[in-house]
Amino acid sequence: MPKIEKNSIRKNFLMNVLLTLSTFIFPLITFPYVSRVLTPIGTGKVAMATSFVQYFVMFAQLGIPTYGIRAVAKVRNDREKLSKTVHELLIISTVTSVLAYLILFILIPTVPRLAAEKPLYYVMSANIFLNCIGIEWMYKGLEQYTYITVRSIIFKFIALVAMFLFIHNQDDYLIYGITTIVASSLSYVLNFFNAKKFIDVKWLGNYDFRSHFKAVAIFLAMAIATTVYTHLDTVMLGFMTSDVDIGYYNAAIKIKNVLVSIVTSLGAVLLPRASYYVEKKRMKDFQTISAKALDFVMVMAIPVTVYFIYFARQCIMLLSGEAYMGAIQPMQILMPTTIFIGITNILGIQILVPLGKERAVLHSEILGAVVDLILNFILIPKYAASGAATGTLIAELAVLVYQMAVLWKVVRPMLRDISYLKIFVATFLALAATFWVPALGLRTFFTLAISALLFFSIYLGYLVLRKEPIALDAIHTVGNKLHLTGKVKQGEDAE
Numbered sequence: 013m014p015k016i017e018k019n020s021i022r023k024n025f026l027m028n029v030l031l032t033l034s035t036f037i038f039p040l041i042t043f044p045y046v047s048r049v050l051t052p053i054g055t056g057k058v059a060m061a062t063s064f065v066q067y068f069v070m071f072a073q074l075g076i077p078t079y080g081i082r083a084v085a086k087v088r089n090d091r092e093k094l095s096k097t098v099h100e101l102l103i104i105s106t107v108t109s110v111l112a113y114l115i116l117f118i119l120i121p122t123v124p125r126l127a128a129e130k131p132l133y134y135v136m137s138a139n140i141f142l143n144c145i146g147i148e149w150m151y152k153g154l155e156q157y158t159y160i161t162v163r164s165i166i167f168k169f170i171a172l173v174a175m176f177l178f179i180h181n182q183d184d185y186l187i188y189g190i191t192t193i194v195a196s197s198l199s200y201v202l203n204f205f206n207a208k209k210f211i212d213v214k215w216l217g218n219y220d221f222r223s224h225f226k227a228v229a230i231f232l233a234m235a236i237a238t239t240v241y242t243h244l245d246t247v248m249l250g251f252m253t254s255d256v257d258i259g260y261y262n263a264a265i266k267i268k269n270v271l272v273s274i275v276t277s278l279g280a281v282l283l284p285r286a287s288y289y290v291e292k293k294r295m296k297d298f299q300t301i302s303a304k305a306l307d308f309v310m311v312m313a314i315p316v317t318v319y320f321i322y323f324a325r326q327c328i329m330l331l332s333g334e335a336y337m338g339a340i341q342p343m344q345i346l347m348p349t350t351i352f353i354g355i356t357n358i359l360g361i362q363i364l365v366p367l368g369k370e371r372a373v374l375h376s377e378i379l380g381a382v383v384d385l386i387l388n389f390i391l392i393p394k395y396a397a398s399g400a401a402t403g404t405l406i407a408e409l410a411v412l413v414y415q416m417a418v419l420w421k422v423v424r425p426m427l428r429d430i431s432y433l434k435i436f437v438a439t440f441l442a443l444a445a446t447f448w449v450p451a452l453g454l455r456t457f458f459t460l461a462i463s464a465l466l467f468f469s470i471y472l473g474y475l476v477l478r479k480e481p482i483a484l485d486a487i488h489t490v491g492n493k494l495h496l497t498g499k500v501k502q503g504e505d506a507e
Contacts, residue, residue, distance in 0.1 A: 030161050038168045038195060042175050043266060046188055047332040052259025054185035057129060058136075059262035060255070061189060063246035064126070065116070065136040072112040072140050075231025076101050077149050082365060083224070084153025095211040098150050100219050104228065109144040113137065125251060135189050139197050146200025147207060154210060163199045171195035230370045237377030244381070245400035248388045253396050256338075261397040263332045264343035268350065271320065275313045275354040302363050303426040304482075309354035310430050311482045315439045315471050321347045322443065323463060329456045338397060345401035352408040359415040359423065369418075376414040380407040431480050438474040442467040 047055055080101050087093035120126045120133045151160055171194040178187045207213070246265070249258045320327060324343045328336050360373040384407035391399030416423065449463040475483035 030165075038172065042172060043263075043331050044333065046175060046179060047259075047263065047336060049179055050182055050185050050188060051335060052256045052263075052338075054182050054188065054255075054259075055262055056250075056255035056258035057132060057185050058189045058192065059246055059258050059265075060250040061129065061132045061136045062192065064250075065133065065139055067247075068112040068116045068137070069139050069143050070236060071232075072109040073105060073143055074108055074228050075234055076105055076228065077143075078234070078361065078365065079224075079227050079231040080147075080149030081153045083227075084150050088154055091211065096216055096219065098147060098207070098211050099216060100221055100224060101149075102144075102147060103219065104221060104224065105144050109140050112140050116140070132186055132189055135186060136193070138193055142193070142197040142200045145204040146197065147203055148200065150207065150210065151203060159206075163202055167199040168195045227370070230374055234370065234374045234377055237374060237381045244384055245388060245392075245404055248392055249397065249400055252392050257396040260336060260338040261342055261400055263328060263336045263339035264346055264397070264401065267320065267327055267331065267343055268346045271316050271347075271350045272353050275309055275316065275350055276357045298366070299426075302358065303429060305358045305362060306355065306423070306426050307430050307482050309351075309358060310432070310435060311475070311480065313351040313354040314435050315442060315468065317347045317350050318439050318443055319464070319467050320350075322447065323450075323460060326450065326456050326460050326463075330460060342397040342401035345398060345405055349405055349408045352405075352412045356408070356412050356415055359412075359419055363419060363422065364415070372415065372418045376411045376418075379414050380411040383407045383410045431475075431478070434475060434478045434480050438471045438478075441474055442471040445470050 050058075080098075083097050083101065084094065087097055116133075116137055120130055126133055148160070171191045174191045174194060175188070178184065179191070246258055246261060249261055321344050324340050324347075325337075328339050328343060332339060356376070360376065364370065364373050384403045387403035387406055388400060391402055393399075395402070446463040446467045449459055449466070452459070452462075454462070472483055
């Protein structure tokens with residue numbers, strides 16, 4: 013069985029960063045092409061179907077994607093216990109997946125908005141089955157991030173090739189839906205067959221399903237609340253406005269989601285480690301990695317938010333084209349959520365969940381869902397995509413305020429150690445050095461390339477000069493890697 017390695021956090025983080033970069037590069041290459049071919053109407057149809065089906069994926073998974081990581085991390089060094097735990101959660105997920113399919117297949121032909129695109133909804137429903145058999149939570153609980161990253165990149169490349177080969181006109185949005193499944197979920201088939209390396213595949217018997225029900229119920233409620241306010245905007249736009257407005261919002265959301273993935277990349281690999289430390293009563297180690305994660309989020313999220321608010325027009329132009337100018341304002345409104353989600357990802361998933369305080373996370377997410385629902389009803393009819401973006405912004409802020417209030421005594425010492433002044437000054441200097449770049453009148457790609465290089469170089473350079481810990485750690489990591497590579501090269505030359 014895989015053991016906890018002292019230095020594996022950095023390796024897992026680097027693998028997760030690589031995975032995140034692949035998630036960024038994939039839409040960077042494909043979305044400019046797809047959005048222009050399918051237009052906002054085609055991309056809007058797929059976004060609506062994806063968001064609607066996601067509710068059924070959420071129900072079928074019962075919160076297991078988060079709970080399973082913690083459950084697996086606790087028994088990771090005992091193959092028998094691990095096998096039994098995975099079997100139990102997989103059986104529960106299978107039963108609920110069947111129920112989800114029954115309900116979905118009743119709704120698709122009977123609801124007019126869904127019946128108009130029956131083939132698309134049936135195709136997107138494959139996500140329910142693939143997420144069930146994928147047991148991704150097992151691999152994350154075992155910290156198999158190298159495997160996850162390599163597998164994901166391979167299937168994203170397959171989807172990339174398929175998009176350029178088969179999507180040629182506005183009516184090919186069904187093919188686009190299929191390729192998104194290939195990119196995001198088809199690799200889960202490999203997970204299922206690869207699981208025998210870590211668990212026994214035979215029937216073990218004497219399963220204890222009840223031991224999971226209480227925790228699964230709480231995590232399911234968390235998943236429902238989260239899914240409601242992360243996908244509610246698109247679904248409500250679909251029923252209250254048009255496919256064009258969904259297309260605008262989808263373009264803005266895609267950029268926001270990629271940035272959130274980058275900012276939360278460290279926290280994603282720390283959940284199993286945090287759960288392990290809590291289980292072993294190593295609270296000092298738990299507090300240390302939590303503090304580092306919060307510092308990392310602030311160092312990453314603040315400059316990213318400022319840059320993409322200022323250069324939103326260029327980002328939309330590059331990724332989507334002139335037909336998506338309606339996405340600029342929604343994108344600018346959504347950008348601060350990168351900071352909010354980055355912090356709540358640490359507070360909720362890495363601190364509250366390992367400490368067994370899932371109910372606090374649930375309450376915060378219910379608050380976010382209620383706020384989002386109310387604001388969407390008020391704002392979407394008048395402001396469409398911008399109204400949905402505003403609802404999401406305020407909902408995420410509400411979640412942050414609630415979690416911060418619950419954990420104030422725990423996180424206050426961590427927050428005091430963050431170099432706010434250095435971060436704000438570095439961000440101001442970076443923006444001051446790049447705000448003039450659009451006035452050069454260059455092509456969109458070169459405007460973004462030059463501005464990004466200047467902005468983030470100046471930002472990082474200032475932090476390094478001021479000896480900000482996270483920036484210094486990043487420089488030392490890269491320097492060590494280059495030094496090690498140099499030694500290997502010299503050894504080869506000597507031979």
